[in-house]
Amino acid sequence: MATYKGETIEKAVQSGLADLDVSRSEVSIKTLVEPRRGFLGIGKRLAEINISIIEPQKSVVAKEPVISEPKKAEHSESEVHAKLNEVDDETKAEVHNQPKSATRPRLNDQVVAELQDYLSKIVAQLGIKATATNHFHHRDVQINFSTEQEGMLIGKHGRTINALQTLAQVFLLHHDIAHANVNLDVENYRERRTETLQHLAESTAREVVATGDPVFLDAMPAFERKVVHAALTNNHFVTTFSEGHEPHRYVVVALVQDEQL
Structure with missing residues (x-):
């Protein structure tokens, strides 16, 4: 702390x-001293806070015993995203060159099974x-x-699993x-x-009310931004809106x- x-x-x-060198969502913030402007510099007081890094929590899942095997070298997160970007470009190129079907296909067991197999192969390529x-x-x-390897597949702030989710959407467009x-x-x-x-939305709202200053959260995909907006929709003291361009x-x-008001 x-x-x-x-x-x-x-x-x-x-x-x-x-x-x-962390983002706001990775820490817990506690206000120790509220700031005071004072009069003509007399009685002025600086704000004082404690910041502690939140340790990521992992869910406990019962697992079958496995036979230990030599571990393969894991890819770094930058290598993971470089590979995902490469796959993304290839998939989008296939979608662009795919002739349009006269009839609109429907989602079915075969397409979903192919999607699962496609994603499983990418995950395996990531080690x-x-x-x-x-x-x-x-x-x-x-x-x-x-x-x-939960942490590797999820990625920091969900970046890897979110990138895979985007590839899944592109795969369906291909069909x-x-x-x-x-x-x-x-x-x-x-x-x-x-x-x-x-929790982040609620703590941020309290901070905004306490300071009067707006807070800019880290970039998030659309479905996560909706969670933040929804969490504060009934808060009459703060308002939320999105800025920037995807994916930032x-x-x-x-x-x-x-x-x-």
């Missing part, structure tokens, strides 16, 4: 995040041992992965299925991530102005 000071709580937070199961209903496709909703999950990560985002679009949490 580290202590930081600033003219405002937000400036103290930004100073601490820069010093620790990750995982098994997958699927379920679909109408236009909703759910594919769940089970692996002991002329444009209105399907695909969700990939790893060891119940999506539910845990939703809870984390809801982010949520801003700001104080409601008097004219908006």
Whole structure:
């Protein structure tokens, strides 16, 4: 736990995040001293906060005993994303060159099985041992992965599993299925991530109310931004909106102005 000071709580937070080289969602922030402007410099007081890094929690899942095998060298996260980008470019090129079908295909067991096999091969190419199961209903496709390399498959802030989810969507476009909703999950990560985002939204709202300064969250995919917006939709003291361009679009949490009340 580290202590930081600033003219405002937000400036103290930004100073601490820069010093620790972490994002806001990776830390817990506790206000020790509220700032005070004073009069003519008399009685002025700096804001003081404590910042502690949140240790990632892992769900406990009972697993069958396995025969130990020599471990393969794992790819770094940068190598993982370079590979995913390469696969993404190849898939999009195939989609672009694919002749349009006269009839609109429907989502079915065969297409979903092919999608699962396609994703499983990519995961294997990344050096990750995982098994997958699927379920679909109408236009909703759910594919769940089970692996002991959970952190590698999820990636920092879910970047790897989200990239795979984008590839899954492109794969379905390759089959002329444009209105399907695909969700990939790893060891119940999506539910845990939703809870984390809801807590982040609530703590950010409290910070905005306390300081009066807007807070700019890290970039998130659209479905995660919706979680933040929904978490604060009934909060009458703050407003939320998105800025930036994909894939760097982010949520801003700001104080409601008097004219908006």
